[in-house]
Amino acid sequence: MVTNNQMHYFSFTFVLCLGLWAFQATSRNLQDDSMHERHEQWMGQYGKVYKNAKEREKRFGIFKENVNYIEVSNSVGNKSYKLGINEFADLTNHEFVASRNKFNAYLDGSSTKTTTFKYHNVSAVPSTVDWRLEGAVTPVKDQGQCGCCWAFSAVASTEGIHKLSTGNLVSLSEQELVDCDTSGEDQGCEGGLMDDAFKFIIQNNGLNTEAEYPYQGVDGTCNTNEEGNHVATISGYEDVPANDELALQKAVANQPISVAIDASGSDFQFYSSGVFTGSCGTELDHGVAVVGYGVSEDEIEYWLVKNSWGIKWGEEGYIRMQRGVDALEGLCGIAMQASYPTA
Structure with a gap:
């Protein structure tokens, strides 16, 4: 038999749970409202327009997950780098990587x-180098969204x-x-290799300027007239000994x-500032250029890396990546397949 005291207890518990549920629901609604507002502001900042309401809601869900991840x-206090809500915040990591990271490492045999x-x-070697300062x-x-990072790295x-x-x-x-450059392994927006790009430049007796042969971001038909204009030439190229950060530093x-x-990784997608020390593998998928090295204020050695994702990513288009790590291949495999043209 249920007593009056038990009835009062059950009633109180029910009201308390109902109130807690209502509070949580209200809190979630407020959070969603706030996140929707942030998404609206972000869309305005980056000029994002979606084709319909379904696509907009899908992108909002991805945006919300990415913001929470960032x-x-x-919030982890001892990390040497920060992430930011950049123009890629409505893309899943798979979508982001698939459209931009197409260095074809699996094609690069040791025989070449x-x-x-x-x-x-x-x-x-100097303790610090920054080739930007040397012009x-x-x-x-x-x-x-063209996967030709290999071309930007080689250029x-x-x-x-x-x-x-x-000079x-x-x-x-x-x-x-x-x-x-489509006769070998390089296949435009579908990926390629920096060494093969160097081979093309040598065989073609040089490259034209960006101004005369401007970037379109899609695969196109070779403009043979402009291809024949040679502004910059190279005589050859060399590979840096693999898995040797000291050799890379000399170069x-x-x-x-x-x-x-x-x-x-997602940390690379949303990198904003600081010396990147995040976890990453060695499945090479992206071509970039090392244009210097140094030591940060908190005494972390780094590589200064020029990316090709625009100036709104990272430190105005650059990332500082930890140098001198225990792994021979370097952080994210940076010392595995380095190369350079000679003149």
Whole structure:
């Protein structure tokens, strides 16, 4: 038999649970309202427009998950880097990687590797290097949704050696590589290799400028007239000895270097600032350029890496990646397949 006291207890518990449920529901609604408002502001900031309400709601859900991930990550107090809500915040990590990271590492057989390394006997290197300060680095570019990071990486190091050998910094054409370098493994927006890009530049007797052969961000037909205009030439290329950060440092001390990295993680997608020390693998999928190195204020050695995702990503288009890690291949495999053009 239920007593009056028990009835009062059950009633009180029911009212308490109902109130708690209502509070939680209200809290969730307020959070969703706040997140919707943030999504609206973000859409305005980056000029995002969706084709219909269904797509908008789908992208909002992804945006919400990504924002929560970023905020949780940034709440960890001892990390040397921060994440940010950038223009890629409404993309899943799979979508992001699939559209941009297409360095075709699986095509790069050891039989194609060069055996010479002209910086082998370099005995001393500066403690810090920044080729931007020497005028050997063009402004950060944006590859968009074309998976031709390999072309941007190869062009960046070619621009660097052209400046160092001639005294002139010229922005060169990635689109020429996308359109015209298709006889080998390089396949435009579907991926390629920096070494094969160097081979094309050598065989073609050079590259045209960005101004004369501008970037379109899609696979196109080779403009043979513009392809025949050679503004910058290289005489050859060399591979940095694999899995050797000291060898990579010797090379970077002398010129900007093309490297491949594993940039597949969400932390890379949303990197905002600081020295990146995040977890990543060695399944190389993205081509970038190392244009310097140094030591941060909190004494972390880093590589200064120029990316091709626009100036709103990272530190105005750059990322500082931890240098001198225990793994021989370097953080994210940065020392596995580095190469550079010679002039």
